[in-house]
Amino acid sequence: MTTLTEARHARAIERGLLGRLVDRVGGGLVQVALVLIAVFWLVPTLGLLVVSLRGEKENNSSGWWTLFTKPAQVTLENYGNLLASGFTSSFWNTVLITVPATLLVIGISAMAAYAFAWIEFPGRDAVFLVVIALLVVPIQIALIPIAKMYGALDIFGSIAGVVLFHVAFGLPFAIFLLRNFFVGIPRELLEAARMDGAPEWRIFATVVFPLAKPAIASLGIFQFLWVWNDLLVALVFADTANQPMTKALQSQMRQFGTNIDILAPGAFLSLIIPLALFFAFQRYFVQGLLAGSVK
Amino acid sequence: MTERLDGPQAPGGDELAAGASPGPAETEPDVARPPATDTNTDTSTDTDADTATDPTDTDTGTAIATDPRPGATGTATAPRPATGHTAATRLSPSPKIAVFFLLPALLLLAAWVIYPIIYSIFRSLFDAAGDRFVGLKNYAAIISDPSMLATLWHNAIWVAMAPLIVTVLGLIFAVMTERIRWATAFKLILFMPMAVSLLAAGVIFRLVYEQDPDKGVANAVITTVHDTFSSSQGYPGARPRENDQAPVVLKNGDVVTRQPVQPGQQVLIPLVGLKPDAVEKATPAKAAGAGGLSGTVWLDVVRGGGGTVNQIDGTEKGLAGITVEAVAGGQVKATTETAADGTFYFSGLSAGSYDVRLPQSNFEAAFNGITWLGPTLITLAIIGAYIWVWAGFAMVLIAAGLSAIPRDALEAARIDGATEWQVFRRITVPLLSPVLLVVFVTMVINVLKVFDLVFIIAPGSVQPQANVIALEMWRVSFGGGGNQGMGSALAIFLLVLVLPFMIFNIRRFRRDER
Structure with a gap:
């Protein structure tokens, strides 16, 4: 018994020395590989930023990476032209669509999740179970029927539509996520409130909802990112006056080469807010991802 | 990120979340966990420490994080509520009140999701205008029309490639980041594309894939690498003058001396057919020095006219990097390359007469990169962009699962002499398999509905070669097709494709609730 343990120890020590050497070399290689991968992942977005900061003539005649040898190329001209062209109205449309859609989903799904x-x-x-089944329903299924319905209700093309x-397509995921969180809230907290005779809506609003803040x-x-970044729903249901940034930019894609001085700054503006939000709340982002899913 | 992931993550996510809260995915300062030496195998301790300030402030993950075992099947979703059932019944409010809480959600779901499913089933049995019942004709068209079959084939390529590549890359990255200190920064970088709209990602990759190596970064890198390993510069269009005075002639695409030459001679090879601009930056041509068999290849054109034909004038440019062969009796005896000033020199040639030949390869167009957005590569190019968007998602989920694997299992195997590969293959991967399955299935569901990236990245002319079901559904019913019968059939078809995952979700949920 002892010999076996000793043999193990000897092997462990041997491995320790050799292993440390291998670890050093291997670790160095891993570091290099990861740096390369990180660069690989950053370069495309960097390219978009740089292209948006160069004039039309420079973009047509040389690669964006020449900016690093000739920094004098930097200009905000593209952004100025874009804002002058009425892009701001589609920015506000995006906000007007995203904020209510997010708040409504939170409110409606929290109520339903409480009941469940x-x-x-x-x-x-x-x-x-029906709610769970609806999680994977593709939104394509509703495009044609809802377009008909909106036509009948006379809200086709509007922001409300x-x-x-x-909201409707955000609900299954939202209810699912919140219900799973709510069932984890200690029963005693609710029962104490119920014993006190508090009505259900007050327990929901003052006990459960505040506890559920992280969820x-x-x-x-x-929900915010999903709605902000959506293209398909806007493409079908928003008319030109109410179109969000994604649809406004998509309409410029046909002449990609000549419109790059609109597309690049527009695309970059459209991703600033999601990125800022992502970096500010990435903790919740990751937790939500781990808890349930992403949209 | 515009696509919803939906999916089965519910329970799976729970399992992940077990180890997740304290895990490296978050940016808390304690992220730089000690590497393999970490003997702390009890993840729940971490969790508690993490959430100690307020036991409820743990978020979605937490309800679940009470079970730190990585492979734990279930229990996750409802860890606590089973206690005190009698009390609950006694205290539970009237069922009627549930109506108040559920009504808004159920109304919206019924009108916006369930009614459309029923409507679409009926609508798909009618023709384009919706007037005439056509039975299953729309569905028959989906599986027989050649362009529709091509569309289905593209979806098949997507499903076969993208989920697997994303999952494998996520696994590799997750394992690699375990060993580094800046794992959090790395994860943020890889994760970032998920916050970006697929439209923006599409614009980003249109730029990356630009054909011109002076604009598209992908081709810029590839042509640079190519040019480093292959010296041929390429002078497409360069040719000898077509008259009897020219000392060289065109023979089967090669440029060959008219008369045989001997060592000691200087060979003049004047070429035309290039724009002087093309060699603007080249060094002026020089006569070759004496000795051996030598000569000069140059562009025999003076900018603005003038100069003597077949003679090297001061400003005429030498052509660098041209392969020159000395041929005798049909065999290549020596090969050399012109210098910057166009001169070449063969050393060690035995006496005799030779033909000097510039092979055709000198005059082929230079390598100009890959046509990413052409008909053959378009789907693969878009899958590349998709991987860029989703690899971070897979990595974060898998890394969370990885951090929940008990360290002592790995350590024990190492002490018993297992190699790192054996540990990975026999212990890490099997313990991770529930997580890997969740990532994979999520990606399959997502890939079946892929729309934005294809729509944005594929240029109009190659959209037929990149078409997928979701895009065709939009195109045929809203994008000018005007056939809502066919559009409905395609939507139902898509729904049928995700049906197995719907059943998978429900089964999994019921098992976990039990």
Whole structure:
């Protein structure tokens, strides 16, 4: 028994010395590989930024990377032209679509999740299974019927129509995420409130909702990013006056080469807010991802 | 990031979350975990420490994080509620109140999601205008029309390649980042594309894939690498003058001396057919020095006219990097290359007469990069962009699973003499398999619905070669096709494709709830 342990020890020490050497060399190689991968991942976005900062003539005659040898090329002209061209209105449309769509999803899904988690009612499990089933339904299924419906309701092309579409398709994921969080809230907290005779809506608003802040932050950031970055829904349901940035930019794609002085700064402006949000709340972003999913 | 992931992550995510809260994905300062020496195998301790300030302030992940075992199947979603059922029944509010809480959500889901599914099923059985019942004709067209079959084929390529590559890359990156101190920064960089709209990602990759190596960074890198290993500069269009005085002639694409030459002679090889601009920066040509068999290849044109034909005038440019062969009796006896001033020199040639030949390869167009956005490569190029967007997602999920693997299992195997590869293959990967499955399935669902990237990256002329179901659905019903019967059929087709994952989700959820 002892010899076996000793043999193990000897091997462990041997491996320790050799292993450390291998680790050093291997570790160095891993570092180099990871630096290269990181560069590989950064260069495309950097390219977009640099192209947006160069004049039309420079972009047509030389690669964006020449900016690093000739920094004098930097100009804000593209951004100036873009803002003068009315791009700001599509920026505001994006905000007007994204903010209500996010807030409504949070409110409506939190209420439903509360019912699924803490109110007993007949058929609860069956209804919740339907919600889970709806998680994977592709939005393509609703484009044609909802376009018809909006036509009948006379809201086709309006911001309200786009918002409602996003809310409806954001709900299954949101309900699922929040319900899973709510069931983890200690039962005693709710029961104490119920003993005190608090009505359900007040327990929801003053006990459960505040406790769920981290989950709501995760949900909020996903819903925000999903709606902000959406193209397909806007393409179908938003008319030109109400179009968000993604649709406005998409309409410039046909002449990609000649429109790059609009497309590059536009695309970059459209990703500044999501990126800022991502860096500010990445903790919640990652947690939401781990807890459920991404949209 | 515009696509929703949906999916089965629910329970799977829970498993991940187990190790996740303290994990490297977050940017808390303690992220630089000690590497393999870390003997702390009890992840739950970490979790508690992390959340100690407020037991409820742990977020979605937490409900779940109570179970730190990586392979734990289930229990995750509802760890606590089972206690005190009688009390709950007694205290539970009237079921009627549930209606108030559920009504807005159920109304929206019914009108915007469920009704459209039913409507689409019926609509798909009618023709373009919706007046005439056509039965299953739209579906028959999907599986018989050649362009539709091509579209399905593209989706098949997507499903076969993208999820696998994303999962494998995510696994490799996650394992690699375990060993470095700046893992958090690395993860943020790889994760960042997920916050960017797919439209912006599409614009970004249109720029990357630009054909002209002076504009597109992909071809710039590839041509630079290519030119480093192959010296041929390429002078397309360069040729001898077509008259009897020219000392060289064109023979089967090669440029060959008219008369045989002997060592000791200087060979003049004047060429025309290039714009002087093309060699503007070249060194002026020089006569070759005496000795051996030598000579000069130059562009026998003076800018603005003038100069003597077949003679090297002061300002005429030498052609550098041209391969020159000395041929005798049909065999190449020596090969050399012209210097910057166009001179070449053969050393050690035995006496005799030779033909000096400039092979055709000198006059072929220079390598100009890869046509990424052409018909053959377009789908692969777009998959490349997709991988750029999603690899970070896979990495973060897998890294969280990795941090939940008990360290002592790995250590024990190492002490028993297992190599790192064996540890990875026999212990890490099997323990990670639930996470890998979640990532893979999520990617399959996502890839089936891929729309934005294809729509944005594929130029109009090659859209048929890149078309996918989701894009065709939009195109045929809104993008000028005007056939909503066909559009509905395609939408239902897409729904049928994701149906197995719907069932997968429900089963998994029910198992976990039990």
